[in-house]
Amino acid sequence: MADSSGTTLMDLISSDPAAVAAAASSPANNNSTSSALPTALGKPVASGADKKSKKTTLLQIQSDTISAAKAALVPVRTNLMPQKQKKKPVSYAQLARSIHELAATSDQKNSQKQLINHVFPKLAVYNSVDPSLAPSLLMLNQQCEDRTVLRYVYYYLARILSDTGAQGLNPGGGIPTPNWDALADIDALGGVTRADVVPRVVQQLTTEATNTDTEFHARRLQALKALTYAPSSNSEILAKLYEIVFEILDKVGDSSQKRKKGVFGTKGGDKEFVIRSNLQYAALSALRRLPLDPGNPAFLHRAVQGVSFADPVAVRHSLEIICDLATRDPYAVAMALGKVVAPGGALHDVLHLHDVLARISLARLCHTISRARALDERPDIKSQFNSVLYQLLLDPSERVCFEAILCILGKYDNTERTEERAGGWYRLTREILKLPEAPSVSSKDSNSDGKDALPPKPGKDKSSKAKRPQPLIKLVMRRLESSFRSFSRPVLHAAARVVQEMGKSRAAAFALGLQDIDEGVDVNAFAENTDSMDSDMSENPFSAGARKTSLVSNGAGTKDTVASLLASLMEVVRTTVACECVYVRAMVIKALIWMQSPHESFEELGSIIASELSDPSWPGTLLNDVLLTLHARFKATPDMAVTLLEIARIFATKVPGKIDADVLQLLWKTCLVGAGPDGKHTALEAVTVVLDLPPPQPGSMTGLTSVDAVSASDPKSALALQRLVQAAVWFLGENANYAASEYAWESATPPGTALMMLDADKMVAAASSRNPTLAGALTRLQRCAFIGSWEVRIIAAQALTTMAIRSGEPFRLQIYEFLHALAQGGMQSQFSEVHLSNGEDQGASGTGLGVLISPMLKVLDEMYMAQDELIKDIRYHDNAKKEWSDEELKKLYETHERLLDLVSLFCFVPRAKYLPLGPISAKLIDKYRTKHNISASTGLSDVAVATGISDLIYESKEAPAAEADTLDDDLVNAWAANLGDDGLWGKNAPAMNRVNEYLAGAGADAPDVEEEHTVSRPSGSYDDMWAKTLLETAEVDEEDGRSSGNSSPESTGSVETSISSHFGGMNYPSLFSSKPSYGTSQDRYGASRFSTPSTTGPSIYEGSSSPIREEPPSYESSVMRRFESFENPLAGQSIDYQEENRSSSGNLQFGTALYDFTAGGDDELNLTAGEEVEIEYEVDGWFYVKKKRPGRDGKMAGLVPVLYVSQS
């Protein structure tokens, strides 16, 4: 119909009947009526003129609503062109009136014909039926004799019943109709609401459904059917329905044994039996639509009876009901089924039933019962059901066979249980099918023909071969291989899905270490063990006939191992990638990913995927789906992290425009968490690969061929690539600390360590030697902060701040320094060796990030300042030998809390552990807390909680479900569904929208809100998660810290001095050795002289207008300066104290290590908490200690901080 565009369905259906006559192939139907049509439909309008006056208002409203609704109906239809309408389409009101009128004259042939040919079909176009039609319909129902009219009447009555009243919510569809009830209220005269008519309709239908007249029974069935459409919320109708159904079943349910099944399908048979079977069918169909009643024995009893019914559909329904019941109460079902499952029983007859869905239900039922825990003490019953299940593997229909395979594999519903899956793989590879010597085998041959609704496959003659016991795996493999040769896409898709499920079960088996699943063992061995059987030779000709691959794999003389069977299957699977349908290909790739085992080379898979991705026809949703498969695969086998990340990298580089950055992040994240300590570095490297991608060159098409090059040839994918880079940068910032296991609150190196690393190069060198992972991440981020596009740079700056806040000392200082440089601009060449630029002018005046960075810098500044202050105070107290007063502690604690609040604004830190004032503050804070009974836990004082930001975070709480330990696929999918969706199934959480918006660049122009965004990223909650695990593992340390909380103030005070002085003796150039500073005043002044050039730098006391410096600033230097400037009087005391301290050392003493200590230099010594040491002497706050026996690094003696050892 060329002219049909821009018309509604009603326009189409009621357009010029001349075309009808031309197109219609059955003139018999049309001859008499086609000429009558226009007048018939036009007439009511004219003849009903008197009525019209009454109903003008209503009709006006109705037709208005309808025309509005029509316009809105099909959004796909775009051009509502003004069209020359030959025929005015019939309005709903006209149809309704026709029904009213024709119902009155329903005894006339002409009226019936009009109803059948015009009115009812056109009414079907609308998605709901006006309840005011009900009286006419009921009248028709009672008076009309014409079967077709009656059939329509039942159809529409059912639709009135099913209409839930809410407009457009009924299951139908079509042109939206007005809200009838509302309209009826307007029309005060003749208004009829659903509430008025539904009881009448139900009553009439009920009467008909209970009518036992045999002549009436066809209508009875339809009435019963129409009744089931009533919404299940209406308990009154439900109760009535149960009553009717059970009443029918009471009458017809029992005596089904008197006839055998041979009858059905053939016409004839005695009338009573047929009626009975029809009623059985109707009753069970209705029962199937009713809510399950699991506790009701009558329900189960009737359902079990249904298995023996003659009507195949009734049998299917009863099996479906039983299957549902079995998941709730397998024991009761198994007991009830006791007789029918026995050989020759009704269940075995179902095997030969010409109804695919019935056999599917049978497979599920058998699976449920044979795996039921409740039946553990009845192995006989279980094995009966199991054998039925195995026989279904031979089913001619793919659908049934696949269902049986899935059941055997342990894939029943969407609940994934690893043990069940692993057991499934074991069963599949080990067990054999032994057909019982029952008549069913012989009857199978006759019945199996033509069972299959799908195109028949070669090799149907299995049943004759299957008498011999066969290993399940061989049967399954053969079946799958032949299915992969099918031309039908659904079959290919389903087969690939089965292989995927097989891979899942196999992975589960390996994960659980069911390692006796030796895949090199001859599968026939199991069969031979249990039963003597023919040699392999006799079997091979069978497979050779139809299937080449079987011939290859089963070739004479070779042994059938699981591995070889799998290999040949996978060969076939791989060839299926050539299918033209992307959905099939996607499923095949998923199957390949699942069947990939960690020790195999993944090159083949990688190249398949790489070449597939070059195909532009892949939709983004599918690709993200495949990425999620990688994710699930990783969770099943964490060993595959590297492989999977490599594959993910192919996605990131080949189709950056199509994959969702969030899905990729999810994958990275899971790999990072699950990869274990060794894999973390690799995982992080995989992420940084994205950052190392060269920026897309506009217009270059060369990237399409190579895996490593980015194919971002068009602006859209370039943008997407940028988003990907953004995501990677952000990910690095969030997770680098985790990957590197480097935390400020766990750092073994006290903050003073940075003192010696004034030189930037040295600092970087020291940092990277300490923690290469973190240093690598830092370098990459620094590069991004310089050379990325502006959006990337913003995120890089944020990421760097996060790392600064979370990392321990050399790193924090390094970042601080870097951010300073960034805020000031300039000095780029020093930090970025790569002079690549995207062409954007980075400007001499700065990187454009100053506004963004300054609040971050301010927080860091405040932290450093407060640390200085604290050290000053500590020293003061030490020197004056004063206890800390409560006031002072309070002040300190308040500073601590304030800084925590500030820091929490930028990123998540564990409040209970994080010490913005440095490790030395721990004891004092703790002291204050114990004194005042303040819990260290987060509580409401957390800014994130107080401001509601945390709600934002926890809204997307599904993310933590992705943790490696919990193999919950569904949650991940649910979460990813929100992320990876194209909006089609959109249920995006609001927080997610915001994040996505932000990722889409919405935040790019709003640096002033970046703080909030930083916190509201979804994986804030993720951080929370790993932080919690950290808290748990670090609990011991905390205990230790508390116990030593009241150690002498002397030792507290000396930590700073001791550490810094120690560096004087290290290999690092002691530019700033604090030894002199605390030793003699002369030396100290020397040191500060030395530091003077650099101290003008970052200190905020100096204002931020300091000139750019070559030397990285050291906050220690500002400490010094301030010491000089306003603390000189104390300095002398400090020296005294130190000297006194030194003089007291030298006695041989023993001690115990309080904490773990990691050596920071050659002459330092690693300590493990609790270790006994001999203290040789003390130097400037360091003990030279000897261990009783060498530590892991083989060292016996070295320097450790005084604070770390308790002297005994």
Add this chain to the structure above:
Amino acid sequence: MILAVLFANSEGNILIERFNGVPAEERLHWRSFLVKLGADNLRGTKNEELLVACHKSVYIVYTVLGDVSIFAVGKDEYDELALAEVIFVITSAVKDICGKSPTERLFLDKYGRICLCLDEIVWKGYLENTDKDRIKRLVRLKPPTEF
């Protein structure tokens, strides 16, 4: 559950739709998704050649019959193969009613009868009758098995 059965003409106008258990706000997405799927893939497809798609655990099987494309969407036990069965039953019923592969006009002429057939084939989200004769009898308000 058969989530949806949908008929569209070659221009993407929806002729019949039956949704089961799909919230009203999602139907719009389904309509446009299915129509787009058909527009992308059905060109040049042979009559009754089955095409497949899936999204998460929802399966879609669709085909073209004359001027009309038919989509079936299902989940759980209604996977690709079961939906293929559903489509098979539907197409054979439609062919039966129309006497051949339907043109759009023919399809619309038989609209009412097709709706009734569909009503017998899919009943509240489950496949009900698959047998052609049986469907024919039920549509004529005759008992499913005749004596």
